[in-house]
Amino acid sequence: MDEMIPWFDDGLRFKCTGCGKCCTGSPGYVYLSPDDLERLAEHFSLSTEEFSTKYTHTVEGYQALLDHPDSPDCIFLKDNRCQAYQARPIQCQTFPWWIQNLRKPEDWQEAAEHCEGINHPDAPIVSSVEIQAKCATYLDNLIAQNFSF
Numbered sequence: 001m002d003e004m005i006p007w008f009d010d011g012l013r014f015k016c017t018g019c020g021k022c023c024t025g026s027p028g029y030v031y032l033s034p035d036d037l038e039r040l041a042e043h044f045s046l047s048t049e050e051f052s053t054k055y056t057h058t059v060e061g062y063q064a065l066l067d068h069p070d071s072p073d074c075i076f077l078k079d080n081r082c083q084a085y086q087a088r089p090i091q092c093q094t095f096p097w098w099i100q101n102l103r104k105p106e107d108w109q110e111a112a113e114h115c116e117g118i119n120h121p122d123a124p125i126v127s128s129v130e131i132q133a134k135c136a137t138y139l140d141n142l143i144a145q146n147f148s149f
């Protein structure tokens with residue numbers, strides 16, 4: 001965060017409802033760090049090379065998960081359930097605490113238009129400390145993939 005005290009210092013409301021919307025439809029890629037690859041390969045009892053060949057492709061020089069062969073949904077989504085949940089990529093684990101959703105309140109509101117768990121009235125308030133820790137994990141994972149900012 002740029003500011004010493006972030007605009008979300010009182011925390012933000014979020015709880016995943018399991019609607020599956022973030023794993024389906026619209027364009028977007030799930031990019032994988034070396035740690036993601038190792039964890040996912042182990043989950044499916046494959047070598048990282050086998051996993052990469054079977055489940056990933058290269059997007060503008062970065063390794064990303066394939067979509068489902070018959071739809072734009074994530075390849076691991078089955079009956080609205082993630083088949084790799086325990087080993088899911090850091091990008092998924094840290095949603096919605098991505099820097100692009102947190103720079104200013106308007107970014108958070110825009111993210112809420114695509115995710116019903118954001119600002120959900122039944123959701124608990126996630127503390128600013130926890131939000132910043134998740135965002136740092138998200139950023140570290142991008143750095144591990146040599147993304148530039």
Ligand code: SF4
Nearest residue numbers: 016017020022115117
């Ligand atoms: S869109 Fe939001 S509420 Fe729905 S599954 Fe994804 S994170 Fe959960």
